[in-house]
Amino acid sequence: MPSFDAVSKVDLQEVDNAVNNTVKEIATRFDFKGSKTEISLDKKTKVLSVVTESEMRAKAVRDMLIGNFVKRKVDTKSVEFGDPKPAGGSLMRLECKIKEGIEKDVAKKITNLIKESKLKVQAQIMDDLVRVTGKKIDDLQAVMNLLNGADLPTPIQYVNMKS
Incomplete structure (x- = not known):
């Protein structure tokens, strides 16, 4: 019986590349010259941390990160930014979770x-994925088109297609 899995995954290597591009961009920007801005990505906990001197700079770094995520084809729905918070001294911390x-x-x-x-077709919830099975592949493709057209808060990819 044909089936596929609807999942939501993020390529952490592409996220890392976007972070590295943002670090390079910060190094060349005039408004960040001489600033103490650091970006770190913890791949195990999937948390991105930005430490900088002001809230304005934290928002500018967030905008640069979003731009680089779009360039690297990382869906911005899978990235959740928090609000800038004081990090001690005159520094601000901006945390970002990758969902x-x-x-x-x-x-x-x-x-x-x-x-x-x-x-x-039938849909089953299995941990963090949804498995869809049906008798016809055309029905499964119709479900894919339906999910692509729906306004969901997370990006959906289709894997494990079996006929």
């Missing part, structure tokens, strides 16, 4: 969308 996996409420929304479409 992977489909949350339970989003998975329920996906399964409800599929059921409301009246297609002859």
Whole structure:
């Protein structure tokens, strides 16, 4: 029976490349000359940390990161920025979490969308992915088009297609 998995994954290497591009851009920008701006990415916890001197610079770094994420084809829906907070002294800290996996409420929304479409497929929630099975590959492709057109808070990729 044909099936596929709907998942939400982020390529951490592309995130790392975007961070490195942002670091290079900060080094060449005139408004950051002589500033104490540091960006670090913890790949295990998937947290990006920016430490800089002012809230204005923290927002400028956030905008540069978003631009570099778009250039590297990292979906900005999978990146959640916090608010700049004091980090001791005159420094500000901006934390950013990289979200992977489909949350339970989003998975329920996906399964409800599929059921409301009246297609002859079944959707199952399995941990952080949604498995869709059906008798026809055309129905599965219709589900993919439906999910691509839906306004979901997380980016969706399709893996493990079996016929």
